[in-house]
Amino acid sequence: MNLDLIKNRNVNKNNIMLLGLGVAIFIIMSILEPRIFLRSANIRGMFVQLPEYGILCYGMMLAMISGGIDLSLVGIANLASIVAASVMIGQDGSPFSIVLGIIAALLVGATCGLFNGFLIGYLKIPAMLVTLCGLQLYIGLGLAITKGPAMTGLPEAYGNIANKLFLGIPIPFYVFVVVTAVIAFIMRSTIYGQQLKFMGTNETASKYSGINNLKVTLITYMTGGILGAISGVLISSHYNSAKSDYGSSYTLLTLLIVVLGGTDPDGGEGNVMGVAFAVLLLQLVSSAFNILRINSFLKTFVYGLILVLTMLITGYFDVRGRDKN
Numbered sequence: 001m002n003l004d005l006i007k008n009r010n011v012n013k014n015n016i017m018l019l020g021l022g023v024a025i026f027i028i029m030s031i032l033e034p035r036i037f038l039r040s041a042n043i044r045g046m047f048v049q050l051p052e053y054g055i056l057c058y059g060m061m062l063a064m065i066s067g068g069i070d071l072s073l074v075g076i077a078n079l080a081s082i083v084a085a086s087v088m089i090g091q092d093g094s095p096f097s098i099v100l101g102i103i104a105a106l107l108v109g110a111t112c113g114l115f116n117g118f119l120i121g122y123l124k125i126p127a128m129l130v131t132l133c134g135l136q137l138y139i140g141l142g143l144a145i146t147k148g149p150a151m152t153g154l155p156e157a158y159g160n161i162a163n164k165l166f167l168g169i170p171i172p173f174y175v176f177v178v179v180t181a182v183i184a185f186i187m188r189s190t191i192y193g194q195q196l197k198f199m200g201t202n203e204t205a206s207k208y209s210g211i212n213n214l215k216v217t218l219i220t221y222m223t224g225g226i227l228g229a230i231s232g233v234l235i236s237s238h239y240n241s242a243k244s245d246y247g248s249s250y251t252l253l254t255l256l257i258v259v260l261g262g263t264d265p266d267g268g269e270g271n272v273m274g275v276a277f278a279v280l281l282l283q284l285v286s287s288a289f290n291i292l293r294i295n296s297f298l299k300t301f302v303y304g305l306i307l308v309l310t311m312l313i314t315g316y317f318d319v320r321g322r323d324k325n
Helices: 003-032 040-065 073-089 095-121 127-146 156-163 171-189 191-201 203-208 213-239 250-260 272-292 297-324
Strands: none
Touching: 003 272, 040 073, 040 171, 040 191, 040 213, 040 250, 040 272, 073 095, 073 127, 073 213, 073 250, 095 127, 095 156, 095 213, 156 171, 156 213, 171 191, 171 213, 171 272, 191 203, 191 213, 203 213, 250 272, 250 297, 272 297
16 A cells, blocks of 8 residues: 555544644533533633644654754744834834834744754754754743843733634634644645655655755744744734743644644654644643643643553554555
8 A cells, every 4th residue: 555645644644633632621620610611701811822832843843854853942932022013112013013022023933943043054063953953042041131031011902812802712723723724735735745754754755855954954943933923913912912931832832732742753744734633732731730730740740641552543544554565
């Protein structure tokens, strides 16, 4: 049987498994704590928090498909939001200043991503080392700007981006859906998406086939930086303030989600819908823990358990599929 067909079958099984786990948790919590779990405030809270790290996951996914990793995304997000806050505070709080601040955030994200990509693609420094150092660099730059405390006094309209509803659903969730659709289109229907997978599978073969690996790497990390900036805007809008340590737990969470969603840690393969389902699943697990008031330290254990079980089950079916064919 064709190898691509086998891979597609495994991807579909992984997606169905993640979706099934999410539905199971939703049903269980609806039975155990229906008044709290199904309350509109709880649903809205999940739809606000989910996009903050969900969008970061796509940046991590692209980096891992390329055969690398991006541990600097949270640092980029916070630095971008701090620059945006500085621009807005320096203006009159008008809608124009908000647009200017968001544009500044996106430019900062793109610049940081290009810097990472240059060090990785041109100087051939390992991605883990570059982005880990980048995380500390961007956090340090943020601290230098804020001097430590959160930057407050942002326009009220800026806070409305994350805290207002449209048709009963928080605006950040619409942003997450749009980003998901764009990334899915890029990976499925563009030359860059195919080149990214090829480069992640075999960088040497990619080079000799005529693909500009440096260009692909630069685009990959620049896109990740822009996604980080979008996440930073949502986080700072949620709190209507900017600080260098917001979302500090999101780095490990994004790694877990991306692998859980079916992205190959060795590069070459990624599953956008799988990552989206994994984001929803982990948000349901987090909400369930908060409602049941279970020790938060167990949350990490459960995340790891879900990951191990998923990898064992998908690995089992993968081996069986190869044996049959």
